Amino acid sequence: MATGRTHRPATRxxxxxxxxxxxxxxxxxxxxxxxxxxxPTVSSEELAxxxxxxxxxxxKDFSYLGSYGTRGVGYDVEYLVYxxxxxxxxxxxxxxxxxxxxxxxxxxxxxxGFASRxxxxxxxxxxxxxxxxxxxxxxPVQHTDELERIIEDNGVSIGVIATxxxxxxxxxxxxxxxxxxxxxxxxxxxxTVPDGVDVRKVDLSIELQIxxxxxxxxxxxxxxxxxxxxxxxxxxxxxxxxDQGPDGDVPAVMPA
Amino acid sequence: MATGRTHRPATRxxxxxxxxxxxxxxxxxxxxxxxxxxxPTVSSEELAxxxxxxxxxxxKDFSYLGSYGTRGVGYDVEYLVYxxxxxxxxxxxxxxxxxxxxxxxxxxxxxxGFASRxxxxxxxxxxxxxxxxxxxxxxPVQHTDELERIIEDNGVSIGVIATxxxxxxxxxxxxxxxxxxxxxxxxxxxxTVPDGVDVRKVDLSIELQIxxxxxxxxxxxxxxxxxxxxxxxxxxxxxxxxDQGPDGDVPAVMPA
DNA sequence: GTGTGTGAAGCGATTCACAGCA
DNA sequence: TGCTGTGAATCGCTTCACACAC
Numbered sequence: 001m002a003t004g005r006t007h008r009p010a011t012r013x014x015x016x017x018x019x020x021x022x023x024x025x026x027x028x029x030x031x032x033x034x035x036x037x038x039x040p041t042v043s044s045e046e047l048a049x050x051x052x053x054x055x056x057x058x059x060k061d062f063s064y065l066g067s068y069g070t071r072g073v074g075y076d077v078e079y080l081v082y083x084x085x086x087x088x089x090x091x092x093x094x095x096x097x098x099x100x101x102x103x104x105x106x107x108x109x110x111x112x113g114f115a116s117r118x119x120x121x122x123x124x125x126x127x128x129x130x131x132x133x134x135x136x137x138x139x140p141v142q143h144t145d146e147l148e149r150i151i152e153d154n155g156v157s158i159g160v161i162a163t164x165x166x167x168x169x170x171x172x173x174x175x176x177x178x179x180x181x182x183x184x185x186x187x188x189x190x191x192t193v194p195d196g197v198d199v200r201k202v203d204l205s206i207e208l209q210i211x212x213x214x215x216x217x218x219x220x221x222x223x224x225x226x227x228x229x230x231x232x233x234x235x236x237x238x239x240x241x242x243d244q245g246p247d248g249d250v251p252a253v254m255p256a
Numbered sequence: 257m258a259t260g261r262t263h264r265p266a267t268r269x270x271x272x273x274x275x276x277x278x279x280x281x282x283x284x285x286x287x288x289x290x291x292x293x294x295x296p297t298v299s300s301e302e303l304a305x306x307x308x309x310x311x312x313x314x315x316k317d318f319s320y321l322g323s324y325g326t327r328g329v330g331y332d333v334e335y336l337v338y339x340x341x342x343x344x345x346x347x348x349x350x351x352x353x354x355x356x357x358x359x360x361x362x363x364x365x366x367x368x369g370f371a372s373r374x375x376x377x378x379x380x381x382x383x384x385x386x387x388x389x390x391x392x393x394x395x396p397v398q399h400t401d402e403l404e405r406i407i408e409d410n411g412v413s414i415g416v417i418a419t420x421x422x423x424x425x426x427x428x429x430x431x432x433x434x435x436x437x438x439x440x441x442x443x444x445x446x447x448t449v450p451d452g453v454d455v456r457k458v459d460l461s462i463e464l465q466i467x468x469x470x471x472x473x474x475x476x477x478x479x480x481x482x483x484x485x486x487x488x489x490x491x492x493x494x495x496x497x498x499d500q501g502p503d504g505d506v507p508a509v510m511p512a
Numbered sequence: 513g514t515g516t517g518t519g520a521a522g523c524g525a526t527t528c529a530c531a532g533c534a
Numbered sequence: 535t536g537c538t539g540t541g542a543a544t545c546g547c548t549t550c551a552c553a554c555a556c
Contacts, residue, residue, distance in 0.1 A: 025462040026462065071532070088469045117461055158467055158468070181474060182468075184463050184464060188285065190308035204369060211414055212375075212414070213343070215345060275546080315516065327554070331516090
């Protein structure tokens with residue numbers, strides 16, 4: 001039940017695997033870069049390298065969207081940009097609210113990556129009355145009291161929680177009650193939400209702990225690895241190291 | 257995996273599945289909370305609920321660590337905290353450097369979750385000379401020129417990149433050259449690293465895009481769901497603006 | 513009775529390898 | 535000839551269901 005299971009097997013209707021969805025933004029970014037350099041077409045091999053995945057996976061991913069390539073040639077960059085954008089729902093405008101304007105909230109408000117992809121910061125909300133009216137990233141911070149009104153007035157369906165852990169669930173409840181159905185949670189807490197609401201979490205400390213695990217293991221292997229693989233040498237073989245990234249390894253959605 | 261190999265086969269030695277490793281921090285957090293409330297033991301069912309996973313998965317995960325539970329009773333909280341901490345390598349101190357002290361870097365520096373889990377911010381590094389010496393979260397920012405010296409002097413093996421995308425690869429190269437073997441990347445770029453270096457990425461914009469995909473799908477289902485399930489609290493919510501083409505229509509950009 | 517630990521079944525994602533088309 | 539698109543094989547994770555220990 002890792003995925004946003006609404007009551008229907010409606011997931012089947014369009015049937016794009018979750019793992020593929022998680023990679024589409026990656027392809028989109030690589031394609032956008034190519035587009036800006038006016039590259040007209042790209043092969044699965046090239047694009048895969050740019051996105052940091054292998055080409056078989058990329059071709060399989062694209063096959064779920066349709067047959068958008070040309071055999072013997074590759075993919076049309078502009079066309080693919082459009083198709084992926086449409087598939088991800090980025091051809092429409094998504095108003096987003098950010099709740100909790102501390103360091104992190106401010107960083108998010110200033111993050112250029114939002115605006116450039118169909119996301120618009122509709123409002124910044126904080127519980128501290130002293131923050132009210134203060135502009136962050138050019139947007140005046142509003143008090144938590146306004147939360148429900150803001151959500152409704154702007155038709156916001158995506159909320160970002162950047163509050164301390166203690167406040168997160170309460171904020172979440174209010175967001176959901178006001179109509180938000182997708183939440184990006186930066187607070188280190190497990191949020192409980194009703195069915196039909198998607199939660200994705202980003203947890204800085206968890207990422208570091210996963211790195212620590214691997215780091216620890218490297219240290220332990222050091223001696224064994226030295227003799228094991230002849231190819232080694234202090235040389236640094238440069239590979240477009242694949243698989244940088246979570247997605248999928250942490251449950252994106254949780255039940256009530 | 258571009259080269260056909262992401263981890264060395266040594267992963268077999270201890271053989272904890274990657275998916276399990278990714279959940280251990282989650283369990284650890286839940287257990288820590290229980291520990292602070294002086295709860296002595298916990299069942300897989302309870303702990304699973306607190307961590308937001310199902311109990312079968314949790315038991316399977318723990319079985320990879322060993323048989324640390326007691327049948328008919330549950331798990332000893334303190335003991336489990338220790339075992340998981342050890343497994344993750346958190347019983348030792350991990351000095352970390354953060355490169356790029358903008359909004360996000362500052363947020364990370366201030367993030368309490370680091371210090372509390374065996375991570376110590378050894379240094380903050382920024383390319384802007386004007387930042388040098390300015391304290392952030394009580395730690396003076398140092399200039400990029402010092403990067404190599406800092407890494408070596410402090411025996412840093414984990415680096416956090418919070419620079420703009422354009423600078424990330426270069427910073428990464430220098431970190432790796434200086435001895436860093438684990439990188440947490442917040443810049444929206446695919447980093448290329450030599451074999452043996454782990455990279456995890458956190459990409460805010462990608463998370464939002466994944467949410468947008470699901471959100472879009474919900475909107476499409478709305479009509480079907482409306483009659484099906486009467487439970488929904490607030491009425492159907494809609495973003496204003498665009499009506500995305502009911503798939504099938506091929507707009508503006510097309511290949512020649 | 514209660515709740516863990518785990519083989520076995522189920523399922524989704526990745527990879528392989530090649531047919532098919534430009 | 536070159537590269538896409540995809541069935542088939544494979545791999546790894548999740549879930550089931552129950553034996554077993556307390």
